[in-house]
Structures are given as C-alpha cells and as structure tokens.
Amino acid sequence: xxxxxxxxxxxxxxxxxxxxxxxxxxxxxxxxxxxxxxxxxxxxxxxxxxxxxxxxxxxxxxxxxxxxxxxxxxxxxxxxxxxxxxxxxxxxxxxxxxxxxxxxxxxxxxxxxxxxxxxxxxxxxxxxxxxxxxxxxxxxxxxxxxxxxxxxxxxxxxxxxxxxxxxxxxxxxxxxxxxxxxxxxxxxxxxxxxxxxxxxxxxxxxxxxxxxxxxxxxxxxxxxxxxxxxxxxxxxxxxxxxxxxxxxxxxxxxxxxxxxxxxxxxxxxxxxxxxxxxxxxxxxxxxxxxxxxxxxxxxxxxxxxxxxxxxxxxxxxxxxxxxxxxxxxxxxxxxxxxxxxxxxxxxxxxxxxxxxxxx
Amino acid sequence: xxxxxxxxxxxxxxxxxxxxxxxxxxxxxxxxxxxxxxxxxxxxxxxxxxxxxxxxxxxxxxxxxxxxxxxxxxxxxxxxxxxxxxxxxxxxxxxxxxxxxxxxxxxxxxxxxxxxxxxxxxxxxxxxxxxxxxxxxxxxxxxxxxxxxxxxxxxxxxxxxxxxxxxxxxxxxxxxxxxxxxxxxxxxxxxxxxxxxxxxxxxxxxxxxxxxxxxxxxxxxxxxxxxxxxxxxxxxxxxxxxxxxxxxxxxxxxxxxxxxxxxxxxxxxxxxxxxxxxxxxxxxxxxxxxxxxxxxxxxxxxxxxxxxxxxxxxxxxxxxxxxxxxxxxxxxxxxxxxxxxxxxxxxxxxxxxxxxxxxxxxxx
Numbered sequence: 001x002x003x004x005x006x007x008x009x010x011x012x013x014x015x016x017x018x019x020x021x022x023x024x025x026x027x028x029x030x031x032x033x034x035x036x037x038x039x040x041x042x043x044x045x046x047x048x049x050x051x052x053x054x055x056x057x058x059x060x061x062x063x064x065x066x067x068x069x070x071x072x073x074x075x076x077x078x079x080x081x082x083x084x085x086x087x088x089x090x091x092x093x094x095x096x097x098x099x100x101x102x103x104x105x106x107x108x109x110x111x112x113x114x115x116x117x118x119x120x121x122x123x124x125x126x127x128x129x130x131x132x133x134x135x136x137x138x139x140x141x142x143x144x145x146x147x148x149x150x151x152x153x154x155x156x157x158x159x160x161x162x163x164x165x166x167x168x169x170x171x172x173x174x175x176x177x178x179x180x181x182x183x184x185x186x187x188x189x190x191x192x193x194x195x196x197x198x199x200x201x202x203x204x205x206x207x208x209x210x211x212x213x214x215x216x217x218x219x220x221x222x223x224x225x226x227x228x229x230x231x232x233x234x235x236x237x238x239x240x241x242x243x244x245x246x247x248x249x250x251x252x253x254x255x256x257x258x259x260x261x262x263x264x265x266x267x268x269x270x271x272x273x274x275x276x277x278x279x280x281x282x283x284x285x286x287x288x289x290x291x292x293x294x295x296x297x298x299x300x301x302x303x304x305x306x307x308x309x310x311x312x313x314x315x316x317x318x319x320x321x322x323x324x325x326x327x328x329x330x331x332x333x334x335x336x337x338x339x340x341x342x343x344x345x346x347x348x349x350x351x352x353x354x355x356x357x358x359x
Numbered sequence: 360x361x362x363x364x365x366x367x368x369x370x371x372x373x374x375x376x377x378x379x380x381x382x383x384x385x386x387x388x389x390x391x392x393x394x395x396x397x398x399x400x401x402x403x404x405x406x407x408x409x410x411x412x413x414x415x416x417x418x419x420x421x422x423x424x425x426x427x428x429x430x431x432x433x434x435x436x437x438x439x440x441x442x443x444x445x446x447x448x449x450x451x452x453x454x455x456x457x458x459x460x461x462x463x464x465x466x467x468x469x470x471x472x473x474x475x476x477x478x479x480x481x482x483x484x485x486x487x488x489x490x491x492x493x494x495x496x497x498x499x500x501x502x503x504x505x506x507x508x509x510x511x512x513x514x515x516x517x518x519x520x521x522x523x524x525x526x527x528x529x530x531x532x533x534x535x536x537x538x539x540x541x542x543x544x545x546x547x548x549x550x551x552x553x554x555x556x557x558x559x560x561x562x563x564x565x566x567x568x569x570x571x572x573x574x575x576x577x578x579x580x581x582x583x584x585x586x587x588x589x590x591x592x593x594x595x596x597x598x599x600x601x602x603x604x605x606x607x608x609x610x611x612x613x614x615x616x617x618x619x620x621x622x623x624x625x626x627x628x629x630x631x632x633x634x635x636x637x638x639x640x641x642x643x644x645x646x647x648x649x650x651x652x653x654x655x656x657x658x659x660x661x662x663x664x665x666x667x668x669x670x671x672x673x674x675x676x677x678x679x680x681x682x683x684x685x686x687x688x689x690x691x692x693x694x695x696x697x698x699x700x701x702x703x704x705x706x707x708x709x710x711x712x713x714x715x716x717x718x719x720x721x722x723x
Contacts (some may be wrong), residue, residue, distance in 0.1 A: 177667055178666060199676070303536045305532065328578075
C-alpha cells in the first residue's frame, strides 16, 4: 500500500507529448480514474508507473521510493490489461497461484491466500475451470485476482471494463469499486467513459494531450468543471452551450445572446463586461414549464425523447437548440410552445478565448 | 406512404428458427422500432420486408399490396445500413443524385431534390465535398439522404447509429426523430439499444428468439412490461427481480422476501388468490421505484446496508443489501449515504410488477 506521485514528468514519443511536465499526488488507498479520450496519453501514465515506459524527465515515486531506475518487477505494482491476459491452458486456480511461486511462500500459505481472494471476488466455484469456459465477467475477476493476489503497492488497470458488454460493464463498475475498498490497495484505472469514472473513482484526473486538465472529486468535476473541455466531457445528456457576451444592467451582470438574455448569479466572480463567453447549463438545470414563468423564455419543442423514468426535451429558443431533462409527467409533443428558465445558481460561464471557467 | 403488414412470417436457417410465426402491423406514417438482443430475429425480419431474404412462410404487405414475389427494387422501400455505403471518390452531391439518375429523372428534378434533401439533413454546405473528407456524422447523414431522396413508401434502418460515438449518437437520435416527423413516412428501425428504441419510436416491438414479446408504445413497454424478458431488457439500471412467495396470514395475502412483507391491495390479493396456479413468483421493481432514506419513513420500510454507492451525473445508484439479496436503488445525489451505512427501503406498491417465475408472464 502506498502513495503514487509524479513530479514534473515529461514523456515525448515521436514528437507527440504523452506527458508534459505532469505532477500529481495519489493518496494511499485512493481509487483514481484517469479519464481521457483515445490518444490523450492516459495509458502512458499507467505504463510509466508500472515501469513499462521510462519518462524523459521528472520523478516517479511509489510510497517513499523513487522508482525511476527500478525495473517493473522491482516496483511491486500489478497491472490488469484490457485483454485480461490469462494462461488459457491453466485452470483459474493455477492462474491465480502463478504470480506467487516466485515468492518465498509455502504451498499452504499460497493456497490460503488464493482461496480467500477467490471468495472475495466470487470465483471460488470456477477455480478448477479453464479461462475459455468462463463468462466475460468471471474472466475479468480472475484477471483482477491475479493482479491483487501478490499484494502489491498499487493496482493499475488499463481500461479494465472496455471489453465487456454493456450490461456486464454496469455490473462490474459496482464490483470494482467494492473490491478496491475491500482490498484497500491504491488503485488507478484509465477510461474513456465519463460515467465509469464518475461512478467508480474517489478522484478523477481528466487528462488531455499529455496534460492534466482537472484533478478533483467526481462531484466537483460534475458541479464545477474548470473548463469547457471538462464540461463537455462529463455528464449525459451533455451540458448545453450558448455563445454570447456579458453586459451590466442595474448593477447585475447579464448574459446576452442572439436568442435570449439572462441574469447571472450575484455570488462568485463576475466576468468583465463585453467579454465573449460561453454559457453552460446542464439539461437537469434547465427547467421547463407549460405556463409562463418570471424570467423565463418561450420555447418550442423540437423533439421529445422518452427515456423511461424521465424525458429529455429538445427545445428551441429562437434558433438556439437546448436540452432539458423533465419528469415524465410533463407531456410535450413536437411543436408545443413551452416556457424555459435556467437555475441561475447552476449557470456556468466560460471564457470563449481561453475556454476556462469564469463562474 | 404506406403501412406494412406482416402475417405469420417464418424463417429458418438450417435448424435455427430465426423468425417464428411473426404477425405485426406497422401503421402508415409511424416510427416503429424492432428492439432485441443480437440473434432475436429483428434484422432477419427487416431483410424479409425489404426482400433481401425470402420468408419460408407468411405474407408481407406494403401499402396493401402483397410483395412476397417482388424484387427488392420493386418494393419501393429504402434501407439504411449500419455501414454507410457511399461512393468514396464522389462528392456528396453526386452521391445523393445517383439513386435518382438511376431512375432516369430529368436533371432539373434531380437538382431540386438534391437541394431539398440536403437542406432537410443540414448537409447543404457540404454538397461539393468528397465523401471521404466527411466526419462520421456527416457520412451518416449523406447515407440517410441517399435513402430518403428516392421518396420511397417505407424506410428501413438497421442499427444506423451503432458506429457513431456516444455524443454524436445522441445528436443523430434527435435528428432522425425530427426527420421522421417532418417526412411523416413509415419508418422501421432495428436496434439492440433500448435507449434508442425508447427515445425515438412511436411503438416498439420487443423481440427475443424469433418472436415479438410485446408491441406497444415506449411508455407502456416501460410501465407495463408483459413479461420478465421485456421488463429486464428495457430501462436502466435494470429492474430488480426478486424471487418471492405469496403468504397467507389471517386471510390477508402478502409477498414475502428477505425482510420485506408487502401487503397486497384487496383487488390484487383477490385476483392472485383466484388465478394463481403457481406459488413461485418474481417481483419486479425498478430502481427508481424504491424509496430510500436514512430514517424509517413507512410502516413497512426495511433496513438495508449500503454495499456500493455510484455517482451517475446528478443521480446516485445504491446497491443495498437486505438479508442476502441486493436491490439497486436510484436516488437523488443529495441523499448522503456512505458504503456500510444503514438505510431504509420502501417499495412503491403502485409500481411493482408480479410475474410468474416459470414462463415469465406478468400476473399483475
């Protein structure tokens, strides 16, 4: 068990920056997700921790050890790959005991450890089977078992759920989090799926083109994205974005766009007047009503999408298309005229030039 | 414009019965979705409608006309595939015009229709671009454009969005639904993604193993699934399914499982007592229909412990364990619960579904 720390780590391969002076501090027993698009460099971060790649400059610490010059085997980290990588001709039991044979452990000790981990991962009943006979979820659990059986300092997982079908992925999300809390090992996993990151991780590191965009708790990432990039990436349906400028009227700042003008919250930093900005508002903070509401705007239903426990309305204010999440009790059809109002305290304002959050 | 009627369709591939006695009517101008897991027969059905497969038995009518013996090109149906078939070297304009040139329409007419179609799909700015230079969303629009430009009576779409990323898929869902609303033409859409079916279709035919299990509006499919398969296939997170038994005490009937003892309303109890041939029941309850709180709120609330808490946007999904069974509960994020904490659960009786465990049929 240990912290994992990057200190000014840079890694460039063929002119492409996989890590550009990256620093972070992952705490002992923490479950961290590195969230990024394909090609962002997130897997490289894991590979550098594991020792499969060497940084060009900077320091990597696991616990209080600088591991820069240690080989993978000496770092005491375990890695689970996307493709599970089990020995096909060995039974599950043999797959699990294999990492332990190089250790000075008695047969009884090994047996005890493997069986207790199998029980925790709920694979006790398949110990005598070969991997080919297992379901996708079982195979995934065996792969995790193989990684944690060694009792390493840190567990690294490269897109561990991406090869599973949708239903199983949902199930394994919850399982992974539970397993990580039970074993109490520091764990880091990469994903391109924001839902996975939000639901599993203690903290999320949003990674883009070799740099950390935001490193924060899931709630903070969702509620206070520090940039347009994070706001776009996290939350489904996606946040609504509207281009406009800032104006002051009666001592209050307002957002002005070609289709509507809305007051901004008085708390928090105030964007400067005439600034070109992007307003962001989540569909769940976009309130729709059949009656006229104070401070609201008239809109027309472009499409209504039923999603079971709720509905998504795609509405138009002028030619501005926005999405709103509404309870199914709101009956709306294409072409209906409705009123929409934003929850002021939940409006995000981004600088159009720098794409950073202002408010 | 036309309705599509399928009567007693059957199709076997070797020993596999891909479609078993399927009868269904798609009304004129409706958006109907065939929804089911892979291998359920939905694509085979679609291919029989368009004429790419010939049914072993049964009849297909398009607009009242029996089309069994017509070639695909004679059926006046357009199909959009999962993979956008386009002429890569040609421009968008040429790709759109091609189906009309084949019909030998006058040039003036072709120009007019290309312009109209491009406007509807908002690709009018791309007409002179070469197909290979387009983004995947643009390509998908052109592929749809090539289908609609012929103005067929019926559109068939086979998982047209499955190759797009999540964000674009959401945008295209909205666009397709709007397009169908504007064209007001019959559309049959095949997908395994329940969200696509729910959000776009006027009616959904849920299929499994070659049969249609339920054919209804999305709201009814979601609220009143007629069997266990449909109940489990539609809605996320998946409906909780709990084995339970019917217990009679002092003349009152209740459903018992784990710590729960759910008293049944008199009419339901009466119905069950009179109609039940089995005592093996499955209770279905959606994660949104279980109340969760830190204190006991209902007389029949049951104490549970939190196994997992997942944040999903502004909602949370809690795995709560009672007596060896795990129930998934969806709730507002503001509910502060931690793993290991005790919570109280209560089941919304108006929203529960009772199925026969064997066969999976809905009882009430």
